[in-house]
Amino acid sequence: xxxxxxxxxxxxxxxxxxxxxxxxxxxxxxxxxxxxxxxxxxxxxxxxxxxxxxxxxxxxxxxxxxxxxxxxxxxxxxxxxxxxxxxxxxxxxxxxxxxxxxxxxxxxxxxxxxxxxxxxxxxxxxxxxxxxxxxxxxxxxxxxxxxxxxxxxxxxxxxxxxxxxxxxxxxxxxxxxxxxxxxxxxxxxxxxxxxxxxxxxxxxxxxxxxxxxxxxxxxxxxxxxxxxxxxxxxxxxxxxxxxxxxxxxxxxxxxxxxxxxxxxxxxxxxx
Amino acid sequence: xxxxxxxxxxxxxxxxxxxxxxxxxxxxxxxxxxxxxxxxxxxxxxxxxxxxxxxxxxxxxxxxxxxxxxxxxxxxxxxxxxxxxxxxxxxxxxxxxxxxxxxxxxxxxxxxxxxxxxxxxxxxxxxxxxxxxxxxxxxxxxxxxxxxxxxxxxxxxxxxxxxxxxxxxxxxxxxxxxxxxxxxxxxxxxxxxxxxxxxxxxxxxxxxxxxxxxxxxxxxxxxxxxxxxxxxxxxxxxxxxxxxxxxxxxxxxxxxxxxxxxxxxxxxxxxxxxxxxxxxxxxxxxxxxxxxxxxx
Numbered sequence: 001x002x003x004x005x006x007x008x009x010x011x012x013x014x015x016x017x018x019x020x021x022x023x024x025x026x027x028x029x030x031x032x033x034x035x036x037x038x039x040x041x042x043x044x045x046x047x048x049x050x051x052x053x054x055x056x057x058x059x060x061x062x063x064x065x066x067x068x069x070x071x072x073x074x075x076x077x078x079x080x081x082x083x084x085x086x087x088x089x090x091x092x093x094x095x096x097x098x099x100x101x102x103x104x105x106x107x108x109x110x111x112x113x114x115x116x117x118x119x120x121x122x123x124x125x126x127x128x129x130x131x132x133x134x135x136x137x138x139x140x141x142x143x144x145x146x147x148x149x150x151x152x153x154x155x156x157x158x159x160x161x162x163x164x165x166x167x168x169x170x171x172x173x174x175x176x177x178x179x180x181x182x183x184x185x186x187x188x189x190x191x192x193x194x195x196x197x198x199x200x201x202x203x204x205x206x207x208x209x210x211x212x213x214x215x216x217x218x219x220x221x222x223x224x225x226x227x228x229x230x231x232x233x234x235x236x237x238x239x240x241x242x243x244x245x246x247x248x249x250x251x252x253x254x255x256x257x258x259x260x261x262x263x264x265x266x267x268x269x270x271x
Numbered sequence: 272x273x274x275x276x277x278x279x280x281x282x283x284x285x286x287x288x289x290x291x292x293x294x295x296x297x298x299x300x301x302x303x304x305x306x307x308x309x310x311x312x313x314x315x316x317x318x319x320x321x322x323x324x325x326x327x328x329x330x331x332x333x334x335x336x337x338x339x340x341x342x343x344x345x346x347x348x349x350x351x352x353x354x355x356x357x358x359x360x361x362x363x364x365x366x367x368x369x370x371x372x373x374x375x376x377x378x379x380x381x382x383x384x385x386x387x388x389x390x391x392x393x394x395x396x397x398x399x400x401x402x403x404x405x406x407x408x409x410x411x412x413x414x415x416x417x418x419x420x421x422x423x424x425x426x427x428x429x430x431x432x433x434x435x436x437x438x439x440x441x442x443x444x445x446x447x448x449x450x451x452x453x454x455x456x457x458x459x460x461x462x463x464x465x466x467x468x469x470x471x472x473x474x475x476x477x478x479x480x481x482x483x484x485x486x487x488x489x490x491x492x493x494x495x496x497x498x499x500x501x502x503x504x505x506x507x508x509x510x511x512x513x514x515x516x517x518x519x520x521x522x523x524x525x526x527x528x529x530x531x532x533x534x535x536x537x538x539x540x541x542x543x544x545x546x547x548x549x550x551x552x553x554x555x556x557x558x559x560x561x562x563x564x565x566x567x
Contacts, residue, residue, distance in 0.1 A: 001462070002372055005364025006381060009432060013388055016429075019403050020395070070291035078288055088292045090556075091299040097483070097552035098302065098545065099490025101517045105524075105541045106302045109309055113529070130298055137295070161277060163284040191392025194492040194517070198524050220394040220493075227398045228497055237402070244395050255390050259383070 017248075024245025027238040033246070041204060041226070042236055046243055051208055052121075052216030053250070056200070057190045059125020059212065060132055064189075065182050067129075068136025072178070075137070076144040077166055096134035100194040103131045107199040122212040124200035132189045139181020143174045180262045187254035191247060193220040203229075219247040306542040313338070313535030322539065326505050328519065330533040338536045340543060342505040346420070346513035350495055351488045353424025353509055354431055359481050361428075362435030366477075367465050369436070370443040371451075389433035393493040400426045400498025412510055418500035421509040426494040431484030438483065438559075442476020443469055475558050482555035490548050492517040516544045 031045055038044035071088075079085040107127030117123045147170050155165040193201075201221040209216045226240035227233070314322070317338045325339025365385075369378055404425055405417030446469050454464040470477065500512030501522060514522075520537050527534045 002364045002368035002465075005361045006368045006373075008361055009365055009388070010381075010384065012429065013384060016391070016396075016399055016403070019399065067291055067294065070288055071295055074288035074292035078285055079292065084293070087296055091296045093556055094549060094552055095295065095299050097486050097490070097548050098299075099492065099517060099548055101490070101492040101520050102302065102306070102541050102545050102548075105309075105520065105538060106305055108524070109305045109538075110301070133295065133298065161281050163281055187390065191390075191394070193392075193394045194521060197521060220392055223394050223398055224493065224497065227401055240398060241402075244398050247392055248395055251390055251392060252387070255386070 020241065020244050020248060023238070024241040027242030028245055032242055036206070037204065037239075040232075041230065041239075042232060046219065046222060046239075046246065048205060048208055049217040049219045049222040049243070050246065050250075052201075053190055053219045053247075055121050055209060056125050056128065056196065056216060056218060057186055059121055060128040060189045061182075061186055063126055063129030064132040064136045064185065068133055068182065068185075069140045069178055071133075071137045072140030072144055073166065076141050077162070077170065092134045092137055095130075096138070098131075100131060100192055101197075103127055104195040104198055106130070107195060112199055118213065119198070119200045119202075119215055120213045121200055121209055121216050124196040124216070124218075125212075127195045127199045128189045128192060131192070131195055132185045135185035135188065136182050139185060140174075140178040143177030143181060144170065146177060147173045176261065176265050180258045180265070183254055183258040183261070187251045187258070190254065191220055191251050193218075193224055196221060219243060219250065223247060303545065306538055306545055310535060310539035310542045313532055313539045316532045317536060322536075328503050328514075330523065330527075330536065336533070338532075340516070340540060342503065343514065343516045343519055343540065344543075346499075346506055347489055347515040347517070349420050349506055349509065349513060350423040350427060350499065350515060351485060353420060354427035354488045355481065355485060357424060357428035358431045358435055358484060362432050362480070362484070363439055363470070363477060365432075366436045366439035366443055366480075367470065370440050371461070371465055371469065385433050385436055388429065391429075393430065393491060394497070396426050396429060397494040397497030400494060405498065414510065416500070418498055418512060419510050420499055420506060420513045423495045423499040423513065423515075424509065426498055427488040427491055430491060430494065431488050434487060435480045435484045438480030439473070439477045442473035442480070445476070446472045475561055479555045479559035482551055482558065486548050486551040486555065489551065490517065490544065492521050496521050516540050520544075 033045055033050065034047050035045035036048050037046070071092075075085065075088065079088070104127065107123055107130075111117045111123035111126050112119055151169045151173065152165055155169040156162075160168070196218055200215055201218045202215040203225060205215060205217055223240060223243045226236050226243060230236050322338055322340055324341060325337065326341040327337040327339045328342055329337040369381060373381060400422050401418070404422050408417030408419070408422055409415065410417075450468055450472055451464050454468040455461070459467070495513075495515045496518040499515070499518065501514045501518050502512035503514045503519070504512075506513045520540055523533070524537050527537065
């Protein structure tokens with residue numbers, strides 16, 4: 001009975017992945033990965049979308065990784081159990097539940113209009129960065145928690161200050177774990193569409209973005225366009241499948257990197 | 272002197288990290304404030320009564336603009352309830368299987384698989400809703416196309432499952448061993464022990480997991496945008512096309528003029544969405560905290 005529940009999930013996942021792989025693989029070749037779309041996006045590849053997703057994820061990381069780590073250090077190393085700390089924790093939990101489209105609205109008002117950044121990589125990256133923040137904080141704090149207290153006490157007993165202790169005795173052990181969780185968060189951000197709809201993603205661009213203030217094409221948005229907005233939907237279905245496959249492959253590759261990193265860390269810890 | 276310099280540095284470092292912590296609070300407050308500020312101008316032209324109680328949402332209507340949120344709310348509720356009806360039994364069943372029946376090896380394979388499910392981008396699921404699930408639904412029910420609330424519910428169920436499974440499994444695992452030993456010793460079968468002892472004991476954790484899954488389903492945009500047809504009318508059942516709050520914002524924000532009533536009205540919808548998910552998350556958080564306290 002319970003086995004059936006798990007079975008349903010496995011079969012569902014298998015069917016979904018099989019559909020994407022079997023129909024996406026024939027569309028993916030070297031040209032598809034390295035060329036721009038041609039002839040009203042009915043031919044050619046998705047190279048600009050791959051570049052755009054890479055750039056916007058980089059921008060996301062620039063905001064979310066340092067800020068997430070710093071906030072985690074505050075929570076795990078400095079914060080005492082008072083109302084401020086409780087407020088910070090409550091905010092993190094609620095931020096992780098804010099719908100992605102609401103982050104999009106926030107990005108439109110704050111970055112695009114109020115700060116006059118316009119629709120560009122920077123606006124989209126910052127919007128995604130804020131969305132990723134609660135995930136990177138939680139992951140970083142988990143990593144800090146695994147560092148034994150004796151490491152801190154030993155350092156403090158020898159007369160080191162708090163910051164020296166954190167820098168030399170806590171962070172070296174926690175940073176790899178922090179990165180693992182961060183990569184998982186960034187992988188989710190790379191696949192998000194709703195926050196970039198109105199903050200910088202473009203339908204089609206004839207050239208690659210040249211600065212952070214340019215618009216960009218992105219894999220998830222490209223898939224959305226190819227699946228629902230294109231004038232010849234049936235004709236571009238193979239391109240849509242190919243884009244879906246590349247997007248899934250990218251997200252899985254990032255996840256896999258994180259999982260392998262985590263596995264190696266555990267082995268090193270045990271030794 | 273050197274000591275004093277060191278002290279100042281320590282204080283600065285502490286201040287820096289504290290500021291980062293407080294920045295997170297500011298982000299949440301900032302989102303709420305900006306939503307309110309941008310939503311308020313909408314009510315210069317729309318009455319609050321119309322917005323909250325009128326069923327018609329038609330901002331570009333020929334005979335006058337209509338801004339009633341009720342059909343959007345009903346659409347969101349319909350798709351979400353449908354998703355929970357599918358995901359809750361399967362999710363709890365799978366969690367019980369993982370925590371009580373599966374062996375170590377099965378668990379080690381099954382857990383990453385659930386993680387893979389959580390890692391599929393929502394736009395890909397939406398695409399699969401169009402090309403894979405849609406035709407199946409159309410055939411099963413004899414409809415011209417399968418883009419309706421049911422399709423959205425199936426996809427949202429897939430998205431909510433990983434949350435429900437992982438938190439429910441944690442809750443089940445934290446039930447003390449003595450509970451199930453006592454039950455088994457009294458002659459109960461394994462099935463009776465799971466259904467009548469373990470699941471009731473872990474109920475608050477399981478409830479919290481379902482609420483978190485619900486929060487996720489309410490706020491999800493791309494899957495419902497792509498797979499539910501998005502007809503802006505009051506739905507009558509799961510086989511009708513629906514247009515949720517999230518999808519409405521995603522469709523219309525790209526087309527409105529900045530500063531128009533329609534623009535502000537979309538932010539009002541966003542505000543309602545924010546408040547609903549905020550309340551759902553707060554409640555699930557309280558339930559979760561309660562069970563963790565009991566555990567201690």
